[in-house]
Amino acid sequence: MNRLSGLFILAWLMLGQWRAAAQAPPGPNRPNLVFILCDDLGYGDVRCFNPDSKIPTPHLDRLAAQGMRFTDMHSSSSVCTPTRYGLLTGRYNWRSRLQSGVLGGLSPRLIEEGRLTVAELLCQHGYHTAIIGKWHLGMDWARLPGRTVNELGIETADQNRNVDYTQSIKNGPNNLGFDYYFGISASLDMVPYSFIENDRLIDLPTVDTSFPMTLGIEGQRTRRGPAAPKFEADDVLPTLTRRAVDHLGSQAKTVGSGKPFFLYVPLNSPHTPILPTKEWQGRSGISPYADFVMQTDASIGEILAALDHHGLTSNTLVIVTSDNGCSPEANIPQLAAAGHHPSDHLRGAKADIYDGGHRVPFVARWPGRVAAGSTNAALFSLVDFMATCADLLDVTLPPNAGEDSVSFLPSLLGHSGASGRNTLVHHSINGSFAIRQGPWKLELCPDSGGWSQPKPGSPAARDLPPMQLYDLSVDLGETNNLQARHPEMVASLTSLLEQQIAAGRSTPGPPQTNSVKIRLRKNADDGAKRSRRANGMAFLASTYDRNLFDNVRVGPAPTEGAAKP
Numbered sequence: 001m002n003r004l005s006g007l008f009i010l011a012w013l014m015l016g017q018w019r020a021a022a023q024a025p026p027g028p029n030r031p032n033l034v035f036i037l038c039d040d041l042g043y044g045d046v047r048c049f050n051p052d053s054k055i056p057t058p059h060l061d062r063l064a065a066q067g068m069r070f071t072d073m074h075s076s077s078s079v080c081t082p083t084r085y086g087l088l089t090g091r092y093n094w095r096s097r098l099q100s101g102v103l104g105g106l107s108p109r110l111i112e113e114g115r116l117t118v119a120e121l122l123c124q125h126g127y128h129t130a131i132i133g134k135w136h137l138g139m140d141w142a143r144l145p146g147r148t149v150n151e152l153g154i155e156t157a158d159q160n161r162n163v164d165y166t167q168s169i170k171n172g173p174n175n176l177g178f179d180y181y182f183g184i185s186a187s188l189d190m191v192p193y194s195f196i197e198n199d200r201l202i203d204l205p206t207v208d209t210s211f212p213m214t215l216g217i218e219g220q221r222t223r224r225g226p227a228a229p230k231f232e233a234d235d236v237l238p239t240l241t242r243r244a245v246d247h248l249g250s251q252a253k254t255v256g257s258g259k260p261f262f263l264y265v266p267l268n269s270p271h272t273p274i275l276p277t278k279e280w281q282g283r284s285g286i287s288p289y290a291d292f293v294m295q296t297d298a299s300i301g302e303i304l305a306a307l308d309h310h311g312l313t314s315n316t317l318v319i320v321t322s323d324n325g326c327s328p329e330a331n332i333p334q335l336a337a338a339g340h341h342p343s344d345h346l347r348g349a350k351a352d353i354y355d356g357g358h359r360v361p362f363v364a365r366w367p368g369r370v371a372a373g374s375t376n377a378a379l380f381s382l383v384d385f386m387a388t389c390a391d392l393l394d395v396t397l398p399p400n401a402g403e404d405s406v407s408f409l410p411s412l413l414g415h416s417g418a419s420g421r422n423t424l425v426h427h428s429i430n431g432s433f434a435i436r437q438g439p440w441k442l443e444l445c446p447d448s449g450g451w452s453q454p455k456p457g458s459p460a461a462r463d464l465p466p467m468q469l470y471d472l473s474v475d476l477g478e479t480n481n482l483q484a485r486h487p488e489m490v491a492s493l494t495s496l497l498e499q500q501i502a503a504g505r506s507t508p509g510p511p512q513t514n515s516v517k518i519r520l521r522k523n524a525d526d527g528a529k530r531s532r533r534a535n536g537m538a539f540l541a542s543t544y545d546r547n548l549f550d551n552v553r554v555g556p557a558p559t560e561g562a563a564k565p
């Protein structure tokens with residue numbers, strides 16, 4: 001053998017090894033990944049997190065019994081789009097262009113060109129990657145000449161026909177690391193009402209329609225706009241579930257040939273429109289929302305059953321969580337009247353800077369690796385999924401990826417000395433900031449930063465101190481503002497937050513640049529205006545006007561003697 005052919009054989013062998021690594025069968029550290037993200041499911045809605053929950057959630061409870069519950073897990077933001085950004089990029093949502101509110105169904109892509117996503121990372125390491133569900137991170141629709149849509153907010157009614165629905169969609173999930181996409185563009189109360197498969201609408205939206213926001217309640221409807229003639233909102237959850245189940249069937253064959261998969265299932269429920277199917281209507285005996293939570297749990301059960309059926313359970317890490325707290329659209333007073341508190345003992349709900357806005361139920365199961373029936377009280381965030389995946393793959397993230405992501409894998413595997421995050425930054429719908437360190441939580445706003453009382457800009461918020469400091473170890477319900485008593489803690493946490501903003505990252509590594517200039521403090525009036533305008537949520541504006549949710553207690557009564565907000 002001459003030297004050249006020897007080198008050739010060596011190169012061939014190395015290539016073979018590389019291929020084997022890239023396509024290695026899912027081994028102990030390369031499990032399949034199924035990530036189910038519920039939409040607006042409250043911490044207190046799930047019985048294994050809130051034993052007093054009046055809504056049965058047997059499938060989530062069983063998953064928790066087989067895996068680990070995280071009780072101090074937070075979504076990156078207290079609303080949809082920003083949380084999804086943080087989940088898929090491992091970067092705090094507020095470093096992106098979107099500084100408040102959410103995107104619409106026609107908004108262009110939010111995730112920056114060249115930014116690594118979890119899906120891309122997994123794809124690079126041999127995973128098949130799919131998303132079946134609600135995207136809500138923007139994608140580039142072909143716009144009609146001279147027409148615009150809101151880039152960083154929900155489209156207005158007159159923009160609904162500004163795109164050419166017959167054209168392919170650019171820069172959607174398929175361009176951000178997902179091999180396959182089936183689902184809806186954004187929330188199910190946003191246009192267009194039609195399913196998308198990869199880069200095309202399956203059926204053209206040739207009619208205009210809207211759906212009731214809640215079953216049996218007329219008056220409040222979803223945004224009226226382009227819809228496929230046969231599209232029915234109550235069919236979305238069953239369709240996504242069936243598609244996810246079918247997808248697992250097809251992946252089971254591929255796994256057998258040595259390719260693991262990542263299936264991301266962002267469900268549309270129990271977000272509005274709250275439309276449980278006939279089979280589930282009235283099942284809870286409480287309300288359509290409670291029925292819809294039960295149906296959501298059953299959908300999760302179907303996906304888990306499919307894993308069992310295809311023999312995938314033992315080598316699949318399943319995570320189920322929510323993108324933010326329960327929405328006031330769930331009719332919280334109605335739930336409370338039945339003794340059900342969707343935020344449990346936490347203050348506030350979706351959109352708020354309070355924990356009810358962003359502390360989410362989180363269950364992870366990986367048989368044989370994650371201790372069954374275990375609970376972890378360490379501080380983590382959904383932005384940590386990126387670093388966790390990198391940890392699973394045993395790779396180091398590039399300096400400009402996952403800048404705020406901390407692996408929870410050691411905690412998941414029960415390694416001795418595993419700990420949670422040292423700090424965590426929270427963000428509300430109007431762009432208010434909060435920072436956690438240990439039991440301390442500093443909120444840089446006088447109000448809820450969202451939809452609960454005291455609302456931004458409301459008379460109730462006007463005379464309050466400009467910030468709030470709570471000690472969650474003794475005051476989980478955030479009732480006793482300690483900012484005047486602990487100015488040193490206010491100063492230290494503010495400085496920490498300023499440093500993390502300035503560095504463009506909160507993990508060790510070279511400084512990075514935020515996508516826009518970050519405004520740390522936003523005054524209450526500014527916040528309220530932005531919240532309404534940026535979201536274009538007419539129905540929410542009417543909610544504000546009617547003060548429907550005024551004085552609504554989301555959780556159980558504050559502890560006696562605690563200062564009222």
Ligand SMILES: [Ca+2]
Pocket residue numbers: 039040079080271323324
């Ligand atoms: Ca949501």
